[in-house]
Amino acid sequence: MTVHHPRPMAPRSTSSSRWDTRTAMVIASASGALPMLAIALIEPSFLRPGALPVLTVVVAFTALTVAIAVRAGRLTEGQFTILGSGGMLGVAISAYLIADPAGTRAVTSMLAVVPAIAASGSPPRVTAALTTASMAMATALSVVAMKSAGMAVTIIAVGAAVTTVLVPVALILALRRSVIAVNQRLETLANTDSLTGLLNRRGLLAAAETLLRTAGEHAASLTAVVVDVDHFKTVNDTHGHAAGDHVLVTVARTLEQTAAGPGQPGPVVARIGGEEFLLLLPGAHPRLAATIVDAVRPSGDVTVSAGSVTVQVEPTHPGSTPTIAPTGIDRGTTDTVATGESSPADHPRLGVERMVDSIVRAADHGMYAAKTAGRDRAHHCGTLTLTLTDADSAARDASDPEPAHHGVLEVRH
Secondary structure, eight states: OOOOOOOOOOOOOOHHSSOOHHHHHHHHHHHTTTTTTHHHHHHHHGTTTHHHHHHHHHHHHHHHHHHHHHHHHHHHHHHHHHHHHHHHHHHHHHHHHBBOOOOOOHHHHGGHHHHHHHHHHSSSHHHHHHHOOOOOHHHHHHHHHHGGGEEEEEEHHHHHHHHHHHHHHHHHHHHHHHHOOOOOOOHHHHBBBBTSSOHHHHHHHHHHHHHHHHHHHHOOEEEEEEETTTTTHHHHHHHHHHHHHHHHHHHHHHHHHHHHTTTOSOEEEEEOOSSSSEEEESSSSTTHHHHHHHHHHSSOOEEEEEEEEEEEEEEESSSOOEOOOOOOOOOOOOOHHHOOOOOOOOOOOOBBHHHHHHHHHHHHHHHHHHHHHHSOEEEEEEEEEEEEEEHHHHHHHTSSSSSOOEEEEEEOO
């Protein structure tokens, strides 16, 4: 059976997606400085004598900054650093050109804008450099504006100017760290089973994609083990759900310890059902399922049945860069795990979700064989071969509404 999916409509361009937050803040802050030229023309005494040509150049640069930001949409780090530095220099020059010291101090406060914008999204080194430059300019302008008022007033003015720069930067940096920490916590919660602390299905798919792609780059093997708790319903019915939860946590910890035993980096341990777990780790370990059964048995609470399969991951062409086709594109329904055969005319294009489901289904056959044989035992199913697409084919598929079939799935016993 072939299923044709309609091509998704391109999202409409909106002003909210035209600029990122940092670029929008640059545009807004720079635009606010443009009226200074009009003020100087209306009130000539606003500036020092002969300052109008210099202010004209500053305003022209400010207008250029706005134009570049509008055209770019999303400023690169280099563009932001250059435009931000130029903007701060323009603010400092504009403040110096104002004849009234009160006006100079008012414009000097605008030097806090660029460092605050940097704190919202730039690397720490860029934020630190812009903040240091802003404080140096603010200090110099305060000294120039207040030197006639005496040393004490000048020191107070310098402190106020520096504080005006530092406080917004510190607050935004603290808020940014809090947001990052919250996002990381939410990501962990979204990827983790709340009872056992193992990966849930969402976390499993992300971790499995990394393992599959790495294995495909080296045409390497993985081992998948599906573990199911024997008579789990009886535990819940007899001893209560709290006892059942304790059993699941105990089994989860045992699986984590056992998965670390083979000495391979990056094992994946996930809870994929009520009392069903999946281990996925690099290398071929046909005895791992039996090791898990033996490790759980001494707990005395329950036994488990386990099925395993060796997964051989190969790229489409030797030496190519393997990729995993996007999830959700189903080009066929042949169940080659069950039949042990694959039809070249009906190979599905496998996304990571379908790949994981195929691996679990293959290992499930071993687990059910262990259940049928009396439980508290393990069964190894043989080898499952997955062939990934290569990067060139994936690139062609992205522009082709009717891509060729690239996924190959077969079982060798």
